[in-house]
Amino acid sequence: MTDKLLETQVNIFLSNFKCCADQGEIDYSEVNSKTTKFLRTIGWTNKAMNSFILENIESKHYFRGPSEHHHQKNRTVVEFGMMLDDIQLYVKLELIIENEDFVAGYMSFHPREQKIEHFPLDRTGEVE
Template sequence: MQDDKLKTEIAKLRIIADYDAGRLKPAFHKKTTDYIRSQGLTYQLVIKEAVSHLDTCRYSRGPSPHHWKKDTEVYEFLEYIDSLDMYVKFSVNISSPDGGTQLESYHKAEKDADETWQNNN
């Protein structure tokens, strides 16, 4: 568990660095695209919000292997944004030190954190 926590902290730094360098890309699933449109948000704002709340996220889970992307780990976060619990998922390509980071999910959390989530409080 400690190893996962350390990997998650390193991934958060990587996500922030890729965002700051303009390398973080959206790769949204349908649920996220539908949510963004229903709220009148832009992809740029969603990415900014997801990254800016990483340091204060309440729960995290990962790393998990990506379902179909080789050398890619998935990190999930429950972030409190604008009075809502949001589910946020990033994928990080671990074989590419300067890119390959994507925001895949951003929508209201549908479930509470359970024992599979790391409490960051």
């Protein structure tokens, strides 16, 4: 896949995700236990996580996907790496198709357990 095609796919994903989230079409049912524990540790709610991601995520944070959900149909999953102060985060988001509409889904938001070797859309090398 060319960088331009990939960048377009990621930007469309993020645009749809943000639009759904801005409209309150959000599904937190797949937030994993690592995320819940991490949010508790930093004193954040799901709403605070949502706000942080919507305000800060960009295509340059992309590192993998889109891929199909491992259990559910009609879901597209994309993975990102972001920073929260000095914490390297792993962020896994999904777009869910429900009744012909999109819903933004959160899966993971916690410190990385593995190093992300490459951010293919980070042309300046600023994403850690």
